[in-house]
Amino acid sequence: MGRYIVQRLFLLIPTFVGVTLVGFLVMHLAPGDPAELRAAGGLGGAREGAISRNKQGGVDEALSQWRKQYGLDRPLPIQYAVWLKNLVTLNFGESFKDNQSVWNKIIERVPVTVKLNVLSLLLVYLIAIPLGIYSATHSNSLGDQITTLVAFVLFAVPLIWAATMAIVFICGGDFLYLFPPAGLESLDYSSHWSLWRKLKDQAWHIFLPVVLLSYDGFAGLSRYMRASMLEVMGQDFVQMARAKGLQERVVIFKHVLRNSLIPQVTILASILPGLIGGSVIIETIFSIPGLGQLGYESVLARDYPTVLALFTVSAILTLVGILISDLLLAVVDPRIAFGRRQ
Amino acid sequence: MLKGSWRLLLSLFLLMGCRGGETADTENRSAPPIVAKQEATTPVTGDWLVTHALSDPEQLNPLTSNDATASEILSFIFQSLLTRDPRTLELKPLIAQSRPIVSEDKRAYTFKIRRDVHFQDGRPLTGEDVLFSVKAIKCPLVNAPFLQVYFNSIIDAEMIDEYSIRFVTKEPYFLNESVLGENVLILPRHYYDPENLLKDVTLRDLLRDPSKLPDKVKKFADNFNKNYSRNPVGSGPYKFEDWKTGREVDILRDPNYWGNSKPGIDQVFLDRIKYRIINNMDAALVTLKSGSLDTMDLTPIQHTRGTNSERFKREFQKLEYFAPSYSYIGWNNENPIFMDKRVRQAMTYLTNRRQMVKTLLFGLGEVVNGPIFFFRPEYDKTLHDYPYNPDKALTILREAGWKDSDGDGILDKIINGKRTPFRFEFKVPSGSSTGKSIILVLQEELKKHGILATVRELDWTIFLDDVKNHKFDAVIMAWAMQASEPDEYQVWHSSQAANKGSDHISYKNARVDRILEDYRREFDPKKRVKLYREFQEILNDEQPYTFLFARKSVSAVQRRFHGVEVYPAGLRPQEWWVPRSAQKYARETMLQ
Numbered sequence: 001m002g003r004y005i006v007q008r009l010f011l012l013i014p015t016f017v018g019v020t021l022v023g024f025l026v027m028h029l030a031p032g033d034p035a036e037l038r039a040a041g042g043l044g045g046a047r048e049g050a051i052s053r054n055k056q057g058g059v060d061e062a063l064s065q066w067r068k069q070y071g072l073d074r075p076l077p078i079q080y081a082v083w084l085k086n087l088v089t090l091n092f093g094e095s096f097k098d099n100q101s102v103w104n105k106i107i108e109r110v111p112v113t114v115k116l117n118v119l120s121l122l123l124v125y126l127i128a129i130p131l132g133i134y135s136a137t138h139s140n141s142l143g144d145q146i147t148t149l150v151a152f153v154l155f156a157v158p159l160i161w162a163a164t165m166a167i168v169f170i171c172g173g174d175f176l177y178l179f180p181p182a183g184l185e186s187l188d189y190s191s192h193w194s195l196w197r198k199l200k201d202q203a204w205h206i207f208l209p210v211v212l213l214s215y216d217g218f219a220g221l222s223r224y225m226r227a228s229m230l231e232v233m234g235q236d237f238v239q240m241a242r243a244k245g246l247q248e249r250v251v252i253f254k255h256v257l258r259n260s261l262i263p264q265v266t267i268l269a270s271i272l273p274g275l276i277g278g279s280v281i282i283e284t285i286f287s288i289p290g291l292g293q294l295g296y297e298s299v300l301a302r303d304y305p306t307v308l309a310l311f312t313v314s315a316i317l318t319l320v321g322i323l324i325s326d327l328l329l330a331v332v333d334p335r336i337a338f339g340r341r342q
Numbered sequence: 343m344l345k346g347s348w349r350l351l352l353s354l355f356l357l358m359g360c361r362g363g364e365t366a367d368t369e370n371r372s373a374p375p376i377v378a379k380q381e382a383t384t385p386v387t388g389d390w391l392v393t394h395a396l397s398d399p400e401q402l403n404p405l406t407s408n409d410a411t412a413s414e415i416l417s418f419i420f421q422s423l424l425t426r427d428p429r430t431l432e433l434k435p436l437i438a439q440s441r442p443i444v445s446e447d448k449r450a451y452t453f454k455i456r457r458d459v460h461f462q463d464g465r466p467l468t469g470e471d472v473l474f475s476v477k478a479i480k481c482p483l484v485n486a487p488f489l490q491v492y493f494n495s496i497i498d499a500e501m502i503d504e505y506s507i508r509f510v511t512k513e514p515y516f517l518n519e520s521v522l523g524e525n526v527l528i529l530p531r532h533y534y535d536p537e538n539l540l541k542d543v544t545l546r547d548l549l550r551d552p553s554k555l556p557d558k559v560k561k562f563a564d565n566f567n568k569n570y571s572r573n574p575v576g577s578g579p580y581k582f583e584d585w586k587t588g589r590e591v592d593i594l595r596d597p598n599y600w601g602n603s604k605p606g607i608d609q610v611f612l613d614r615i616k617y618r619i620i621n622n623m624d625a626a627l628v629t630l631k632s633g634s635l636d637t638m639d640l641t642p643i644q645h646t647r648g649t650n651s652e653r654f655k656r657e658f659q660k661l662e663y664f665a666p667s668y669s670y671i672g673w674n675n676e677n678p679i680f681m682d683k684r685v686r687q688a689m690t691y692l693t694n695r696r697q698m699v700k701t702l703l704f705g706l707g708e709v710v711n712g713p714i715f716f717f718r719p720e721y722d723k724t725l726h727d728y729p730y731n732p733d734k735a736l737t738i739l740r741e742a743g744w745k746d747s748d749g750d751g752i753l754d755k756i757i758n759g760k761r762t763p764f765r766f767e768f769k770v771p772s773g774s775s776t777g778k779s780i781i782l783v784l785q786e787e788l789k790k791h792g793i794l795a796t797v798r799e800l801d802w803t804i805f806l807d808d809v810k811n812h813k814f815d816a817v818i819m820a821w822a823m824q825a826s827e828p829d830e831y832q833v834w835h836s837s838q839a840a841n842k843g844s845d846h847i848s849y850k851n852a853r854v855d856r857i858l859e860d861y862r863r864e865f866d867p868k869k870r871v872k873l874y875r876e877f878q879e880i881l882n883d884e885q886p887y888t889f890l891f892a893r894k895s896v897s898a899v900q901r902r903f904h905g906v907e908v909y910p911a912g913l914r915p916q917e918w919w920v921p922r923s924a925q926k927y928a929r930e931t932m933l934q
Contacts, residue, residue, distance in 0.1 A: 032803030038408050039488055062487035069485055098401035098571045167625050172632030181628040182620045287620045289588020
């Protein structure tokens with residue numbers, strides 16, 4: 001097992017380098033130039049299609065000076081090598097926007113995004129797993145069909161539309177005022193508040209984003225659950241258990257559920273990067289200062305170091321997630337034995 | 343308050359007004375009835391203004407920041423030698439005792455500095471700070487190349503005594519006073535260069551090869567670039583309090599502001615200005631309605647729908663003002679089709695600009711016929727208007743030799759011995775929905791007359807690149823400018839057509855070149871107006887652009903604020919105040 005882990009870790013290195021190379025190239029070869037963007041007056045100009053003027057010439061010189069300051073005048077392979085070299089020492093460089101360390105910018109936003117995503121994942125699992133069990137045990141009943149339909153309808157509703165509707169209708173405009181339309185805490189939020197009041201305020205703010213972030217996840221997970229439950233239920237040992245005269249409840253929860261959870265473990269691989277990746281749409285619509293918002297703003301501003309850092313972090317988490325789920329599989333399923341010769 | 347020209351885009355979000363409120367405030371603006379009459383006339387301090395920002399400022403370093411939100415916040419924290427009177431737009435002294443003394447050869451400017459000014463940390467402001475601020479801008483290692491472009495003409499600066507400073511410029515240019523007076527934000531030397539590393543470095547030293555600069559300059563620049571992004575200190579009436587990333591930026595009224603109750607210095611009243619960052623305009627409007635924002639800029643659609651209920655009108659007033667900018671269609675003057683000025687004139691006749699203002703801008707705009715902000719005295723109101731007139735357009739095109747000779751439904755003409763159909767491409771930045779709509783309307787109109795126009799949408803930076811390299815037939819764009827004295831050299835002088843200059847349509851006219859050059863050297867405003875009248879007449883005849891319109895912005899402001907006025911230079915929240923009985927937020931415990 002130990003040897004297997006070491007092997008896998010070494011295999012991660014070329015994969016990782018490959019992934020970052022692709023990410024680096026995509027970012028740098030995509031059209032658009034951060035220097036030009038700044039010279040034209042930043043993102044405000046892009047929004048309005050307007051350029052500011054009255055500069056007294058010499059803009060080209062300024063452009064090349066700016067590129068030089070950020071090392072963008074060097075050939076791409078060298079830029080990549082420098083970037084990779086810094087990465088080894090965990091130095092993600094400095095943002096083009098404010099010369100601040102990219103690492104600090106990310107760390108600053110991690111708690112918000114993690115909070116949002118953990119809550120939403122919990123919600124998804126709490127609802128989807130029972131839903132899947134119900135669908136499997138009552139397969140093809142009316143209840144199964146209705147839950148399936150509802151799950152798929154929710155899956156099909158575009159998030160951006162749902163979020164906008166929620167803001168317009170239940171966030172205090174001309175209609176109901178049930179939830180706040182933006183931010184994570186009230187305007188007068190203060191650290192002097194009692195813990196209870198703080199929690200209440202934060203819960204009130206985070207409720208709607210969490211629900212919106214979760215609703216489209218029910219369909220996928222409950223389907224997975226249903227399918228693997230049904231598969232296990234068709235197997236001989238389940239028949240055996242029933243034949244022994246065990247109660248149906250015991251058959252389902254003790255024998256079927258446990259075995260059908262094994263495939264769910266692999267889903268862990270996709271959860272880990274998702275925790276950090278965050279939701280660009282929800283964070284932007286609800287003005288939540290998390291990593292999704294940071295990524296979105298950085299892509300628009302062509303802030304290469306920040307985008308690449310976010311990309312790298314999620315690449316690492318994906319790779320680690322895959323590794324962990326492989327190992328977990330061995331733990332939960334003793335039939336799998338890594339690295340041992342047959 | 344708009345400071346230097348480098349913060350131009352501010353104008354697109356903030357507030358430029360029309361004169362005397364001709365169009366301002368379509369609604370009744372009475373004070374809330376609960377406020378007693380006397381109370382409503384004497385400004386008092388207190389209360390907050392909670393205002394909207396669409397995104398975080400990039401950073402709050404006054405030299406290296408480059409975005410509109412930051413410029414606006416910094417304009418409350420920092421001050422310059424001169425400022426503009428909000429009504430007349432004339433320059434007037436602020437940190438300087440008076441406007442500068444200009445030397446005989448019009449190249450040297452001497453400013454005398456007030457002796458009673460101190461920074462927010464209590465230390466006095468002297469000529470040393472002014473000199474340092476200019477040196478910091480000129481320092482090639484400071485990460486502000488796009489700001490430095492404005493200061494190319496400044497070649498020397500020296501202190502005459504502790505409170506006077508003399509600048510030397512490359513050549514006589516009437517806007518140098520504004521560059522020095524308005525664009526140099528005065529930074530406290532003791533704060534931004536605590537080790538006084540620039541002390542022995544003269545401004546002339548900084549103009550030399552950057553690689554030969556002494557190490558201490560490099561040390562200064564590194565420190566300056568990195569460590570002053572979120573902690574500005576200046577001499578202005580508001581001091582920086584807090585910035586929670588992605589949430590809010592707070593500035594507080596400085597109770598020890600040097601200008602407190604000084605005659606001729608603008609007073610401020612609101613204890614706190616809070617910028618709430620809300621990335622989404624719908625959410626912002628909802629927030630405004632729920633009472634957690636006091637003011638925001640509305641989009642045209644929000645103005646026409648969604649802010650007209652009785653309840654909204656009871657709580658908010660809406661103010662309209664012009665942003666000093668104009669939209670235009672640029673015809674590539676080197677394109678064989680558009681080389682002929684008659685074709686360009688015809689295109690303008692075919693563009694129904696009034697209808698576009700009405701339907702696409704919901705009436706929030708004004709048709710313009712020239713490149714100058716039309717509230718400026720330089721703007722010529724007598725220019726030919728080119729009203730929508732397809733018949734006239736077709737007559738002109740026929741005179742110019744365009745007809746459908748091969749019967750394929752598309753006009754054509756023999757150009758350079760080749761039959762050329764009237765077919766071209768519009769390039770549009772994909773972010774600009776108004777631009778797209780305009781082109782679609784125009785495309786439809788042109789099709790009726792046998793002119794085939796295709797549309798290509800491009801990402802902003804790619805669009806800019808094509809524009810700079812003159813790779814287009816026609817583009818739709820806008821120029822953002824200032825409400826102060828115009829200088830059109832950058833856009834229309836033939837020298838700017840080369841080397842990726844701003845004359846991206848390759849407009850060339852010898853007489854115009856001459857006018858633009860003379861204008862820059864002319865220190866008499868009346869003569870400048872005369873020069874620019876002639877310039878506009880030439881443009882009006884040649885139609886290198888089809889000038890479209892200047893857009894209006896609309897802001898909603900909560901009615902508890904008094905002193906809300908629309909100036910030619912925009913709304914000025916620093917003048918607003920709230921009568922005591924209507925104050926919403928608790929009085930601040932002023933921290934020293």
